[in-house]
Amino acid sequence: xxxxxxxxxxxxxxxxxxxxxxxxxxxxxxxxxxxxxxxxxxxxxxxxxxxxxxxxxxxxxxxxxxxxxxxxxxxxxxxxxxxxxxxxxxxxxxxxxxxxxxxxxxxxxxxxxxxxxxxxxxxxxxxxxxxxxxxxxxxxxxxxxxxxxxxxxxxxxxxxxxxxxxxxxxxxxxxxxxxxxxxxxxx
Amino acid sequence: xxxxxxxxxxxxxxxxxxxxxxxxxxxxxxxxxxxxxxxxxxxxxxxxxxxxxxxxxxxxxxxxxxxxxxxxxxxxxxxxxxxxxxxxxxxxxxxxxxxxxxxxxxxxxxxxxxxxxxxxxxxxxxxxxxxxxxxxxxxxxxxxxxxxxxxxxxxxxxxxxxxxxxxxxxxxxxxxxxxxxxxxxxxxxxxxxxxxxxxxxxxxxxxxxxxxxxxxxxxxxxxxxxxxxxxxxxxxxxxxxxxxxxxxxxxxxxxxxxxxxxxxxxxxxxxxxxxxxxxxxxxxxxxxxxxxxxxxxxxxxxxxxxxxxxxxxxxxxxxxxxxxxxxxxxxxxxxxxxxxxxxxxxxxxxxxxxxxxxxxxxxxxxxxxxxxxxxxxxxxxxxxxxxxxxxxxxxxxxxxxxxxxxxxxxxxxxxxxxxxxxxxxxxxxxxxxxxxxxxxxxxxxxxxxxxxxxxxxxxxxxxxxxxxxxxxxxxxxxxxxxxxxxxxxxxxxxxxxxxxxxxxxxxxxxxxxxxxxxxxxxxxxxxxxxxxxxxxxxxxxxxxxxxxxxxxxxxxxxxxxxxxxxxxxxxxxxxxxxxxxxxxxxxxxxxxxxxxxxxxxx
Ligand code: HEM
Ligand SMILES: [Cu+2]
Numbered sequence: 001x002x003x004x005x006x007x008x009x010x011x012x013x014x015x016x017x018x019x020x021x022x023x024x025x026x027x028x029x030x031x032x033x034x035x036x037x038x039x040x041x042x043x044x045x046x047x048x049x050x051x052x053x054x055x056x057x058x059x060x061x062x063x064x065x066x067x068x069x070x071x072x073x074x075x076x077x078x079x080x081x082x083x084x085x086x087x088x089x090x091x092x093x094x095x096x097x098x099x100x101x102x103x104x105x106x107x108x109x110x111x112x113x114x115x116x117x118x119x120x121x122x123x124x125x126x127x128x129x130x131x132x133x134x135x136x137x138x139x140x141x142x143x144x145x146x147x148x149x150x151x152x153x154x155x156x157x158x159x160x161x162x163x164x165x166x167x168x169x170x171x172x173x174x175x176x177x178x179x180x181x182x183x184x185x186x187x
Numbered sequence: 188x189x190x191x192x193x194x195x196x197x198x199x200x201x202x203x204x205x206x207x208x209x210x211x212x213x214x215x216x217x218x219x220x221x222x223x224x225x226x227x228x229x230x231x232x233x234x235x236x237x238x239x240x241x242x243x244x245x246x247x248x249x250x251x252x253x254x255x256x257x258x259x260x261x262x263x264x265x266x267x268x269x270x271x272x273x274x275x276x277x278x279x280x281x282x283x284x285x286x287x288x289x290x291x292x293x294x295x296x297x298x299x300x301x302x303x304x305x306x307x308x309x310x311x312x313x314x315x316x317x318x319x320x321x322x323x324x325x326x327x328x329x330x331x332x333x334x335x336x337x338x339x340x341x342x343x344x345x346x347x348x349x350x351x352x353x354x355x356x357x358x359x360x361x362x363x364x365x366x367x368x369x370x371x372x373x374x375x376x377x378x379x380x381x382x383x384x385x386x387x388x389x390x391x392x393x394x395x396x397x398x399x400x401x402x403x404x405x406x407x408x409x410x411x412x413x414x415x416x417x418x419x420x421x422x423x424x425x426x427x428x429x430x431x432x433x434x435x436x437x438x439x440x441x442x443x444x445x446x447x448x449x450x451x452x453x454x455x456x457x458x459x460x461x462x463x464x465x466x467x468x469x470x471x472x473x474x475x476x477x478x479x480x481x482x483x484x485x486x487x488x489x490x491x492x493x494x495x496x497x498x499x500x501x502x503x504x505x506x507x508x509x510x511x512x513x514x515x516x517x518x519x520x521x522x523x524x525x526x527x528x529x530x531x532x533x534x535x536x537x538x539x540x541x542x543x544x545x546x547x548x549x550x551x552x553x554x555x556x557x558x559x560x561x562x563x564x565x566x567x568x569x570x571x572x573x574x575x576x577x578x579x580x581x582x583x584x585x586x587x588x589x590x591x592x593x594x595x596x597x598x599x600x601x602x603x604x605x606x607x608x609x610x611x612x613x614x615x616x617x618x619x620x621x622x623x624x625x626x627x628x629x630x631x632x633x634x635x636x637x638x639x640x641x642x643x644x645x646x647x648x649x650x651x652x653x654x655x656x657x658x659x660x661x662x663x664x665x666x667x668x669x670x671x672x673x674x675x676x677x678x679x680x681x682x683x684x685x686x687x688x689x690x691x692x693x694x695x696x697x698x699x700x701x702x703x704x705x706x707x708x709x710x711x712x713x714x715x716x717x718x719x720x721x722x723x724x725x726x727x728x729x730x731x732x733x734x735x736x737x738x739x740x741x742x743x744x745x746x747x748x749x750x751x752x753x754x755x756x757x758x759x760x761x762x763x764x765x766x767x768x769x770x771x772x773x774x775x776x777x778x779x780x781x782x783x784x785x786x787x788x789x
């Protein structure tokens with residue numbers, strides 16, 4: 001019977017499809033990048049190492065997120081809340097590090113936008129910037145869940161929201177790793 | 188235990204309770220912020236109708252200019268004010284009208300109005316579900332569309348006028364504000380509206396996919412789905428994968444407009460301000476790639492729902508099973524795949540490498556194969572059928588006629604060698620208006636006439652329906668057929684006044700004829716609009732549940748179904764949707780268990 005065979009939760013399924021959609025947007029950016037790179041007037045540059053450190057941070061945050069899911073499954077609310085908080089903080093740290101990377105490039109004389117900018121820098125701004133917006137969206141979700149877990153009125157022991165959030169969080173994490181490797185080796 | 192609880196996909200969330208107390212709902216939650224897919228579908232339809240009137244009226248305005256370039260119409264000034272000073276449409280406004288006409292009809296009417304209406308109405312009803320996977324997202328989808336509409340409308344009323352660079356919004360006209368009045372605030376509003384539109388479309392499509400794959404009733408395997416649902420499914424998949432790419436193109440455009448980047452701009456000198464722009468290294472062609480990667484799938488996003496509905500309506504009204512069900516599904520699948528591989532046929536003359544162009548020619552012409560299969564199957568479906576010529580059936584037949592006429596000219600355009608001559612001429616205008624514009628409108632009309640009783644519990648008037656059909660069909664061919672000749676003679680699209688060219692003077696009277704037909708066809712659509720709204724309140728009442736004697740599940744719901752669709756359990760499905768005239772029985776609904784001595788069943 002159809003209803004019993006389907007194990008995947010509809011929200012998770014919808015998120016999978018949405019992930020495909022988000023991936024297509026970044027595929028749009030990266031293929032435009034490849035097209036432009038092969039044309040004249042392309043100035044390649046090295047990424048500051050802070051982008052690599054940021055990658056480690058966001059990887060770490062995926063681990064803490066997964067631990068949070070594990071803890072809510074075993075109803076360990078205290079640890080769950082702490083891990084959510086840590087994940088959100090790591091996320092904010094990631095955003096700060098990306099921003100610092102932009103500033104460092106600017107100091108090296110590589111303009112990302114405005115007068116004197118080169119397409120290569122602008123692409124970094126757009127690609128990393130759009131990714132940052134996706135991370136920021138995830139952070140908002142984490143804060144919202146933290147709020148729900150803190151107040152008894154809204155407290156809920158269902159693991160589904162945490163699992164959906166984790167699915168998204170791992171997605172933006174893997175997405176960044178793809179983008180980072182892409183920017184590192186294709187530029 | 189009801190199906191509602193059995194089915195885990197609806198067993199949680201607050202909306203479950205809403206099923207049971209819908210009679211206590213207030214006006215706002217019932218008609219405005221409704222989460223009932225049937226209400227949302229009506230919202231999409233009525234918004235779409237309003238947009239179609241606006242978009243159609245725009246075409247009447249610019250057709251007046253094209254048909255009577257020498258005349259003035261003082262009443263135009265009364266309506267349009269300074270945009271038509273002295274009764275003649277100003278050049279800038281002419282371009283704005285053309286742009287808005289295209290944008291509105293392609294996106295707001297034939298995407299949101301068509302898919303939004305019928306995916307919403309039919310998916311839950313025909314697969315046997317109480318509502319969408321997420322009624323909340325569904326409601327948001329409509330309100331994002333509404334927001335997009337407000338922003339787009341507001342751009343009509345600003346000082347510098349709406350965007351005027353064509354519905355494809357190519358840079359630099361869309362990227363540099365100094366290019367023209369319509370390149371100023373109008374573009375920002377256009378992009379904002381389109382961004383909201385993309386969000387609306389994505390939310391909708393996500394929901395359609397999740398619902399079709401997860402929420403089918405017992406016995407409704409994928410191969411028992413009506414072809415309408417398959418069509419909506421492929422439409423949603425195309426949307427989910429192609430709209431984000433358009434979105435990425437828009438983001439780069441926004442950066443170029445507002446943040447001084449050079450993705451699309453390079454070495455540009457602006458006449459109006461006598462300045463050279465500092466941008467270097469950009470490429471306007473890049474935008475075209477990103478745009479057409481959506482743009483081509485988009486034309487099938489518009490066409491597939493019409494194909495699905497025409498299939499369903501033709502089978503029902505020919506009292507015959509659809510011919511080649513699996514071939515129909517297979518060709519829609521092939522069309523969906525190929526839709527992603529042919530975008531460069533819009534770019535043959537952009538300096539595309541001819542070697543690369545050859546591949547795009549091949550892939551483009553391959554689309555003719557699944558298209559021909561579908562046409563063949565439609566024709567064999569009605570072959571020797573016991574046809575009931577309802578207005579819906581007529582529109583479905585008209586759809587097939589238009590799809591054939593317009594598809595054939597696609598084969599001309601798909602050959603890059605011919606396209607060098609035909610690109611950006613009226614031949615292209617004729618091609619896509621017939622195959623996409625009018626054909627999909629016919630699919631939509633067929634759907635409205637056919638499912639109107641399900642939506643409003645009343646019938647539309649048949650006589651007005653027949654007038655609407657024959658009038659529109661004749662006008663459509665009178666408008667677009669001559670355009671092929673104009674295009675073959677090299678008449679370019681998007682010009683303001685052709686009487687200035689010696690070589691196009693010969694078309695003066697033809698252009699007049701086209702304009703007259705366009706005006707008549709616009710008035711005929713008002714007949715439809717009148718019929719639609721009049722019938723909502725005064726139409727003949729629907730007295731039986733299944734007026735068309737159709738097999739699909741939507742006709743097993745009560746005449747005025749509440750939220751949740753079936754008062755009791757959701758019916759179980761035992762067969763495919765097309766058992767018409769089987770074993771001498773006129774029709775066997777999907778809910779009918781297979782009899783003992785029935786011939787092999789599907
Ligand atoms: C056998 C099938 C078809 C072939 C080979 C084909 C081929 C083409 C080609 C090569 C062009 C580009 C012409 C140019 O700009 O120079 C074109 C334009 C277009 N086609 Fe088709 N087409 C086919 C069917 C369709 C269908 C089914 C639709 C819509 C449902 C459609 C919608 C359009 C639109 C909207 C444009 C023009 C867009 C614009 O430039 O504004 N075509 N077609
Ligand atoms: Cu195309």
